[in-house]
Amino acid sequence: MEAAKIVATLTAAVGDIGLAEDLAAEALVDALTQWPERGVPRNPGAWLTTVAKRKAVDHWRRRDTLDAKYAVLARDLETVTDQAWDPDRIDDDVLRLIFMAAHPSLPRESQIALTLRLVGGLTTEEIAAAFLVPKATVAQRITRAKKSLAGVPFEIPDRSDHPQRLSAVLSVIYLVFNEGYSASSGQRWIRDGLCSEALRLGRVLAALLPGEAEVAGLLALMEFQSSRLRARTEADGTPILLEDQDRGRWDRAAIGRGVEALRRASETLQRNGIGWGWYTLQAALAECHAVAPTAADTDWTRIVSLYDALRRLAPSPVVDLNRAVAIAMADPATGPAEALRLIDDIRGLDGSYLVPSVRGELLSRMGRPGDAAGEFDRAAALAENEAERKVLADKARRARAG
Known part of the structure; x- marks a missing residue:
């Protein structure tokens, strides 16, 4: 649950995304060894981060590079306390990690695969299922991407660079949410944690980029879809189809937030004279279901017209099927x-x-x-x-x- 924040914090400290992931994994190994005997610490995230940073010091010692990095890291270790670690606090570390993984030097597929792995916590198998490609292909993409990012500054890019990276960032959040909403494999159909993390990242991004219509559109889409999570399965996890769901269990507050986000996206598009994009169109589709009192009241004629618009914008066999x-x-x-x-x-x-x-x-x-x-x-x-x-x-x- 806290993996993305831990890796992001370590990346900020050591400046190497690959090393950060290795350190986090080594800290987890220590936890699996020590916690069963000593008990789980009151704040597991802080414990893992502190242990990983100490391992970074050991790593630099072995390489005889006790320089400014060592001093900065040592000072940082002194300030890490249980009170300083709040996994629910919205800061920029995870967002920096997303933008770093969406670096323009990486191919699009590698950008998305790397961020799904580091931020979404998806396994290589799950990413392969999302891309419909072999597991080995995804593993190679992730390995090469981490090597390519060695030495890349851990920072949110200048606003002038946002457009070229934003498309990949939105794709990452979208795929993380989709994997949580309808898991590609495994025993569970819904993985609530992935949906929550994608929604949280979408809200952070929307707050940082209020003038981006597609960001608001993606946020609206996720709000609409997440509103149905409680009604999508039986108590034993058996899926319930949309037309059979108890709409009284839908989260009306989430639907309201979706309507508001879609309104902001629409106003931005009108103000800039731009047509609706991939995420805003999908949000409009989701809204048709979300606001219908019953399945019979769904405006299917409007849904067909929205899919016609999607086909013109980005034709795909899945759009044709829907x-x-x-x-x-x-x-x-x-x-x-x-x-x-x-x-x-x-x-x-x-x-x-x-x-x-x-x-x-x-x-x-x-x-x-x-x-x-x-x-x-x-x-x-x-x-x-x-x-x-x-x-x-x-x-x-x-x-x-x-």
């Missing part, structure tokens, strides 16, 4: 058949459970339960998340039962 679902929902009579035809033309999602899952839903709505069951079986076999796999298998059983 647009097809919206078409099916907008017209229950003929929409499912039209959506099925559209999905059959989508390319680029081979090996994903999403296509057979949606096909199963559409076939069920068209009164073809046998065909739907086969699609749900295929989707369950492709799903890597255990909770989603169980839901899809249950759909297949219910379809066979009529």
